[in-house]
Amino acid sequence: MLNLRLLSLLALVTACAPASRVTAPTPTGPMPGRPAPPTNTALPAIPLATGPVAIDVVYPTANSEIASRDSNFIFGSIGNGNAALYINGMAAPVWPNGSFMAYLPVPSRDLSRYDLVAVLGRDSTTLSHPVRLEEMLPPVTPAVTPPVTPAATADRYGILIGPSTVSNDTDRVITGQPSPDPNIVRYFLFPGTVVRTAGLAGGETVVELEPAVRFRVANNQIQAQPAGFTPPLLNIGRDTIVANSESVDLIVPATGPPAYYVSVAGSRLTVTLFGVTAAPRREGSRSVADPLLKSVSVAHSPARTEYILDLARPVFAYQPLFENGNFVLKVRRPPTIDPAMPLRGLTIGLDPGHPGIQGQAPGATGPTALKERAAVIPVALRARELLIERGATVFMTKTEAEEAVDLNLRPTMARRANVHALVSIHYNALPDGVNPFLNNGTSTYSFHIHSGRLSELTQAAMIRNMHLRDLGARRANFAVVRPSWFPAILTEGAFIMMPDQEHALKTAEYQDAYARSIVEGLEQFFREVGGSQ
Template sequence: MKKLILFVLILFSSAQAKLDIHVVYPRSNQQVALVDSTFIFGNVSPGAKLVINGISVPVYKDGGWLVFLDVSPGPFVFHIIARKDKDSTLLDWPVNIGPPETTMPMAKYMPRAPHPSTKSIYFVGDTLEFSFKAMAGGVGTFHLDDCEPIPMYQSLSAEQNSQSVFGSVSAPNQVQKRDQNYIGYYRIAEGDTGIHSLCYSYTSPFDSVADSTIIQNLCIDSIITVMPEFPPLIGVFSGQSQIIRTAPGMGYKLLYQPPGIFVKIIGMRDTFYKLALAPGVSGYVNADSVQLLPQGTAIPEGSVSYVQVDKAEGGIAISANLGVKALYEIEENLDPPELNIDFFGVTGSVDWIRYNTKGPLIKIVKWSQPQDQVFRLSVEIGRDRIWGYKPSYDGNKFILKINEEPKTKGGLKGLKVTIDPGHSKDPGAIGPTGLHEEDANLWIAQRLRTMLENKGAKVLMTRTGHEDVSLYDRPLKAEKWGADILVSIHNNALPDGINPFYNNGTSVYYYFPHSMALAEAVHKRMLVSTGLVDHGLYYGNLVLTRYSSVPSILVECAFMILPDQEAKLKTAKFQKACAQGILNGIKDFVAGK
């Protein structure tokens, strides 16, 4: 019997000694961004020695590992060797660096990424920019319908090292030298009714294989419409609230504009309509969110003669009937605290501003007309800081509710805090040993909830388990509950090509200026409580930070792709440290420190 037990133990010990190598990222045969170096991470049997492509890789005590290595464009293999005692395991891990290579030899000379390549609308007098990418040193032209070819100009090379918010990314030298932009221009003239055919042409440098230059053409049919200036093209917002952007697919200009707003369309680029907001002021909106109206439809003009100030639950409501639903933009000033609301397509003729209430929250409401078709309301705040506000429409009446600071007497008793543990159905980032960000976020959130409740605060969690909560439903939960503060908890990762050993730590994000002080307070306290390096304080255009009703921030506690920081996130001690940092930051902010 003893011999049998010994034999079983030997078998069990042998099975335990087997060396396993797991790669978490990148996946096998994954298409990785075109960079000259990138990271790979995963786990191996604890205590093993690891070598990848001849480089010794430190293995954390729980088996997690991460390394940043040189790579080359095209198919690339990470040769991974693990050794422990007398055992060894070899794993070849293939990936593809950069776009896949074409199987057609001459296709490398084909014009790529042409612009425009989708339906566009222009008006007489507009200047069109045409461009494509191709190998440097060639000749590019484009021609419209049956017109003569128009020359294009090779742009200057992009910098080899590009800078992102997370760090610098370096692309391979040979790729930088190969790819160039070719750009040309055409001005819409009287008599142009549309462009039915657009062709890009590229003549390559001498090709030693073909023993000649190569000419490649790329043609696109019926994408450009030329509209007459009169009658104007009018549309109306449909669906849910819309974002007005600075350019197609670019930065946010106006937030959350409601349906039912009439707009004048003065162009179309890349599935975005260009809108005339006021003389000399334009913006872009997704074309799918606009319903075109019959030709000749007049765009209604707004006017304001009366503004009213009323008491509202938890604050003050300022309202004005504009006569129309108008596009609006809200600008915050912090010193002194003030809100300026610009309405586009509206003219002011205000004879009366009625104060049905006059508390300490606001000093005065003023109006002005900074330019034609732009009406401005200016609200001077009577408190030391702006706590939050919510714009809305009731028919054609615009209402701005300004929230009063919660009465906590400098403590946290009665403070209503919404905690958002980031991710749920989407697991978020994954660490070297397989820890999911959704779990780490929830553990920290649960500890923060307990700490806040122990201080007398009230807490709403956007999720308490792994239930699926959509991204846009999370701030709505805070709004419906009447939160005083919103904190979204996350843990970080990096895009391909950025060195995680130089770019990691703890960071905090805000969007609205009135949320910056909370972000600063939490950021300062997180650096102390976690002991991690400073990854920065950021303005961040994120769904959870774009909640204007209360101070709203997003906290990236640690970088879970680093083995040591992933290991910390598994411990109660570090989870408490993260929660304590957020708690202390909230306390400092509420106390006005």
């Protein structure tokens, strides 16, 4: 009887005791059901992060406007590679280091936010990330002032004044852009050039060199002249050829800086001077006793003069100048190349991209908040080591990540250093509305035709060594590739916004691959330059 009472008492005590809290064990593998991120086995392996879950959205930043009306990307990190992530109810891929990238429909205008839920075991972490949506306004076509015609009113003129950032350097030019511009044509004109204006287009002035030659310049780079202004006659004298150790120069006396255009086709340079009067006249072709320049041809018309320079080899580089009352086209002699050591004795410029000064692009950012301006520095420093090993002298526009250098001064700095080639080193990102899973890869850019071969060879080396999709060697109007005194290219080695690529570019292995690609491209390019000698 006592035993029965004791058992009953024990049962009552046990029933009244509070239940013990059961803690779910931390998972040892990825949460089930989440989408697997795309993998590239040629890239360095990504280590597993097992830290606490913490959601950090790097892009878009909170309360920023999304410039896409359909779909857009969102990326950042959740701190643990085993966790699952849901964004507005849709599963997002998570990489082993906890980085994530998703391409999703833009939130509704009523929602205007991303709701993120990270799940690890039985625990979940949430974040509400507000954004602003692009205003749904109809496209507006900017009003264009009708071109001024002589029949309607008197001609109007302006004087090009150029940007103030390089006011004391001969690289100071005004950039003119035709519209439409399918072939990426640019006119680079001297300050002080008098031009006829033909109207306004928003914040730009339409310049007319001839009825069929029009382009636009920024309003702050041209000084409009009052009605009745009479432009001074622009006379040019007899041209001469002056040879020196570094270049062979076409020198044309002129009473003012002429509007001009230079085109390159293989071993031929064509220079057109607009709005000039030639006196005395000299036309036809004449031979030149120079190992680089074979002949010069001159042709005059009422409003222009054209000079054709035929070289003994492909154009290496050139530089137009206006100084001491002369238009000068300096045709640069290619350096003498040792085939066994093609970079020996050369000066190579390296430009780690970003940041510029205030108002210029700060550079891209990756899912773990790695800044492009920091990521390119190790690549540039490694490339410098490799170039020095090969006998080159290296000029760098900067060596510290946070060192701000004006974007427009970088090519000027390189020309002052008299480099034989310039490589601007970058990592890429995409604008809103473009699917990053389908459009990432490696690309190289140049502007001038004589830089195109260096771009192609460097692109080929990056594809061999960096193992990403080939986006090609392309032509683009970037400030750092516009100089003509040396071949200049801009490399976009990888996409810092993609989690696997961002991790790769943190590793010494991948930094070395990028640097070696740049050096291999330069070596092969100058080996070919030497071969044409």
